[in-house]
Amino acid sequence: MTSKPSSSQSSAPNYSADVxxxxxxxxxxxxxxxxSGRAExxxxxxxxxxxxxxxxxxxxxxxxxxxxxxxxxxHWLASLHKKGNKPGAVHVRYRSVNRFFKWAVKExxxxxxxxDDIDPPKLPQTIQPYYLPSEVEAVIKAIGRTDTxxxxxxxxxxxxYDSGARASxxxxxxxxxxxxxELSILVTGKAGKQRRVGISSKSAQAIERYLRRRGSNxxxxxxxxxxxxxxxxxxxxxxxxxHFKDAGVKFRGAHAFRRGxxxxxxxxxxxxxxxxxxxxxxxxxxxxxxxxxxxxxRAIKAHKKxxxxxxxxxx
Numbered sequence: 001m002t003s004k005p006s007s008s009q010s011s012a013p014n015y016s017a018d019v020x021x022x023x024x025x026x027x028x029x030x031x032x033x034x035x036s037g038r039a040e041x042x043x044x045x046x047x048x049x050x051x052x053x054x055x056x057x058x059x060x061x062x063x064x065x066x067x068x069x070x071x072x073x074x075h076w077l078a079s080l081h082k083k084g085n086k087p088g089a090v091h092v093r094y095r096s097v098n099r100f101f102k103w104a105v106k107e108x109x110x111x112x113x114x115x116d117d118i119d120p121p122k123l124p125q126t127i128q129p130y131y132l133p134s135e136v137e138a139v140i141k142a143i144g145r146t147d148t149x150x151x152x153x154x155x156x157x158x159x160x161y162d163s164g165a166r167a168s169x170x171x172x173x174x175x176x177x178x179x180x181x182e183l184s185i186l187v188t189g190k191a192g193k194q195r196r197v198g199i200s201s202k203s204a205q206a207i208e209r210y211l212r213r214r215g216s217n218x219x220x221x222x223x224x225x226x227x228x229x230x231x232x233x234x235x236x237x238x239x240x241x242x243h244f245k246d247a248g249v250k251f252r253g254a255h256a257f258r259r260g261x262x263x264x265x266x267x268x269x270x271x272x273x274x275x276x277x278x279x280x281x282x283x284x285x286x287x288x289x290x291x292x293x294x295x296x297x298r299a300i301k302a303h304k305k306x307x308x309x310x311x312x313x314x315x
Contacts, residue, residue: 022054037192049096070114127293129252130259142247155206163197164261167254173221189280262290
């Protein structure tokens with residue numbers, strides 16, 4: 001006697017149905033994201049957004065993902081704003097769902113992308129919190145150089161502020177990725193894209209001092225205490241929180257190092273196209289926002305150099 005499969009068992013998709021289910025579409029899209037090399041976190045964000053849209057549509061009796069139109073999606077986006085979601089969060093939801101519908105069109109599950117006629121949510125041209133040079137200096141001084149762990153943490157902070165690398169990119173660094181002559185490190189960013197980030201002689205010296213003292217031949221650049229394995233992003237965050245607390249500096253997240261790097265790079269005279277390459281941004285959207293963020297300061301600094309009055313022959 002054959003027993004019926006329990007409800008916990010996954011059944012095969014019903015591809016013969018007139019309208020394919022949202023669950024099946026979401027599964028297919030996630031598999032596509034994985035096949036294209038998207039990180040697990042990215043897959044989760046994209047699929048979570050589309051799942052929210054699906055659940056919203058179902059709760060109001062709207063059609064499913066295969067048949068909903070732009071008005072249904074606009075209704076959902078408006079609800080996100082009404083619930084108090086930040087513009088950046090709504091923008092992420094918009095991009096994620098747009099990615100899903102592009103996939104659905106490519107796979108022949110839809111004839112059109114309903115997002116084509118929906119403008120993306122406006123993002124405020126403000127810069128999220130970032131670390132000032134004085135704050136980074138205070139944290140580094142609080143870390144000191146008392147032992148191998150302190151040498152590691154000091155080198156990590158310098159590298160993050162100096163290179164603008166993302167936390168995941170920092171944790172993924174390997175010893176063989178360092179070019180000691182050119183003072184750069186190969187990092188793997190979003191969607192597996194690789195690029196080289198620059199480091200200063202000061203940062204390189206801190207890294208070399210740590211490697212010389214740590215007593216391990218591991219290929220991973222940053223090892224946990226006791227050399228048990230590579231740093232994780234969660235371990236990195238906890239380490240930073242501890243040192244920021246000791247230094248009396250408000251911790252604003254690991255990403256604030258990246259923002260601080262961008263702001264200081266531009267303030268020192270760095271060019272936008274160079275920053276885009278170093279930071280690994282796919283477009284100029286974020287770079288332009290950083291550029292506008294300190295445009296006034298840079299203009300005042302430039303005025304001291306190009307002042308018309310200073311060139312007058314008067315006393």
